[in-house]
Amino acid sequence: GHISDLLYAVAGLVGFRAEDLIVADAAECYVFRLLEPGYSIASLSDDARPMVFHAPAQPRPPGSQASAEESSTAAAITAAVAAEDVGGEPRASPLPGVLGRSSACSGAAVTQDDPDKIVVVYLIHRRMRKVQNYFLDPYKCDLFGTPALIRVRPSCPAAELYAVAFRQIRHFVPDYAPTDGQWPFTLSSVKRDGSTCATCSW
Numbered sequence: 001g002h003i004s005d006l007l008y009a010v011a012g013l014v015g016f017r018a019e020d021l022i023v024a025d026a027a028e029c030y031v032f033r034l035l036e037p038g039y040s041i042a043s044l045s046d047d048a049r050p051m052v053f054h055a056p057a058q059p060r061p062p063g064s065q066a067s068a069e070e071s072s073t074a075a076a077i078t079a080a081v082a083a084e085d086v087g088g089e090p091r092a093s094p095l096p097g098v099l100g101r102s103s104a105c106s107g108a109a110v111t112q113d114d115p116d117k118i119v120v121v122y123l124i125h126r127r128m129r130k131v132q133n134y135f136l137d138p139y140k141c142d143l144f145g146t147p148a149l150i151r152v153r154p155s156c157p158a159a160e161l162y163a164v165a166f167r168q169i170r171h172f173v174p175d176y177a178p179t180d181g182q183w184p185f186t187l188s189s190v191k192r193d194g195s196t197c198a199t200c201s202w
Contacts, residue, residue: 001040001041001042002037002038002039002040002041003023003035003036003037003038003039003041003050004018004037004038005041006023006041006050006052007021007023007037007052010052014054016054017056020054020055020056020057021052021053021054021055022034022052022053022055022120022149022151023035023050023051023052023053024050024051024053024149025044025048025049025050025051026049026050026051026146026147027049028143028193029124029125029143029144029145029146029147029194030122030124030143030147030192030193030194031122031124031147031149031192032192034120035050051146053148053149055120055148055149055150055151056151057118057151057152058150058151058152058153058156058160058164117153117154118151118152118153119151119152119153119154119156120149120150120151121149121150121151121152121161121165122147122148122149122192123147123148123149123150123165123168123169124143124147124190124194125143125144125145125146125147125169125172126141126142126143126144126188126190126194127141127142127144128140128141128142129142141194141195141196143194145172148165148168148169149168150164150165150168152164158187159181161187162181162183162187165185165187166178166183166185169185172184
C-alpha cells in the first residue's frame, strides 16, 4: 500500500477528509520529514515513526487579494521549525488537493500569492527550563509534546498565523482566551530539530 491508502483509512476512522490529513515521520518531539501520498509504506525503514496530522488548508477569503503589506509580512514571519513548500510543479498525487512534491522553503518575500499554493509549517513545542549547572545562562531550551502541522497561504499575515497555530495547541492552555492579539506563546524561526535559531548560532 501507499501513504494515500493510510490517509483514506485514517480519514474513515476519525471522520476527517483525507485531503486534510498529512503523514509525517516524526521523532524526538519534531518532524523529520513529510511522507508524500504516493510513497510506498513498504519503503519505510524499521525505525520510521509515521504520524498522521490533521492540517486543513486555511481558505482565502472570497475575493481577497494579497497586499504588499501581507507580502512583506510573510517574509518577516518567524513561523516555527521549518516549512515545506508544496507548491510549484506538482507530481501526480492519488489524493485530490494534495500536491506530491515538497522542497525547503527559503523564507523569501512573496510578491504574488497563488491561491493554489500552500505552505506546510512545522510547530515544535519549546520551553525554557532552569538548570542547576550552567556557565552564563541558567535556562536551557527543552522540547516537549507532540509537534503539530499547519497549512497556510505563503502570504499569511502574522496575526493569522498565530490564530491558526493557537487552534492546534490550545489543549495546552484550555482556559486561556486570547484578547487583543495576546497569545500564550511566541512563534520563532528555528532549525528543524528545534535546538537553535534558524538564522544564527543561538
